[in-house]
Amino acid sequence: MKKIIINKWEKELFIIDVLISLIVLILIDTIRMDLVMIVAFFFIFPYLILSKRTLAILHLSVAISISLIWNLIAQDYYGYNLNMISIFGINLYPLFAWSLGLFGVYLIFSHIEHKLINQNFLMKFSLFILIFWTLLISVETIAYHIFDLRNLVTSNYIGLPICNCIHAPFWMQLSYLLMGPIYFILCEIFKLKNPNIIKNEI
DSSP states (O other), X not given: OOEEEEOTTHHHHHHHHHHHHHHHHHHHTTSOXXXXXXXXXXXXXXXXXXXXXXXXXXXXXXXXXXXXXXXXXXGGGOOBSSOOOEETTEEHHHHHHHHHHHHHXXXXXXXXXXXXXXXXXXXXXXXXXXXXXXXXXXXXXXXXHTSOOXXXXXTTSOXXXXXXXXXXXXXXXXXXXXXXXXXXXXXXXXXXXXXXXXXXEO
C-alpha cells in the first residue's frame, strides 16, 4: 500500500493560495484588469519556486498553451468596454485570465487530489469539473454584474440562463465550459504530478 508524503506546509499553502486568488479578484475592480492579470501571472513563477512547488510550473505551461491556442482562435471575438493591451491582435486580458484561471483551479484542486488518491479517474475528473464550472460561472457573473465588464463584440448574444453571463455565440459558451475538462485530461495524459506530494512510498 502506498504511503503519500505531503508537503508539511500544505494546509498553510492552501490558505495562501486562496488569499492570493481573492486579492487578485479585489484588485481587478480597483486597478486595470489587464495589468492586474499580467502582474499576477509573472508573480506566480517566483511564488511557486519559493513555496517549493516547481512541478506546478508544468501545469501552468499546459494552461498557457490552451489559453494561447484559444485566443488565437477567438481573438476577433474580444473587444471590451475598458482599455486593454493587445499584442498582434490578441487581447492580453483573456490571454492571461484563462492561463491563470485554469491554473488557479488546478492549484486549489491539488490540495484535495491527494486525498482522493485511491479514487478512480472519473471521481477526480468530476470533482475538478465541479470546481471549475462553479468558479467559472461565479467569476463571469461577478465580472459582468459587479465589475461591469462587457465584451462589446459579443454583447448582442444571449448569456447563460440564470447567471446571465458569458454573452457569446453558443460555440464560445461551450468552449468556456469545455476548457477545464480539456485542461485536466491533458495534465493526466502528460502524467503531471501533484506539486503538494513530495513522494510516494510503498
